[in-house]
Amino acid sequence: MSIKVFDTHVRTKDGRYLHFDVLIENNDPELAKSYARRFLEQQGVQDEDIAQDRCLFCHVEPSNPQVAAAISEQGYFILKLQGCQE
Known part of the structure; x- marks a missing residue:
């Protein structure tokens, strides 16, 4: 499966920064x-x-089994990079 990666950055009004794909x-x-x-x-x-x-769209890459399973099940996968809670 080939997946599309959307690089996402969010700044909240209280100063938090979240970065995820x-x-x-x-x-x-x-x-x-x-x-x-x-x-x-x-x-x-x-x-x-x-x-x-x-x-914003960033790039295309091959998926690994965990990502492919999540996309098949729920339509997407979130890759947490900075400031995201578990």
């Missing part, structure tokens, strides 16, 4: 943004908490 099968920026919003809600960040955000 949204991995999906299709090159659909709006779908990636909706998955990013879903993840942010799970992190306790609501739309009104966001001061600045960016979710």
Whole structure:
């Protein structure tokens, strides 16, 4: 499976910085943004908490079994990079 990587950066109004990648099968920026919003809600960040955000297509890469399984099951995989809770 070939996956598309959307590099995502979010700065909250209270100064938090979250950096993560949204991995999906299709090159659909709006779908990636909706998955990013879903993840942010799970992190306790609501739309009104966001001061600045960016979710942009970065590159294509082959998936590993864990990522492929998550995408098959839920449509996406989040790769947590900075500031994200477990």
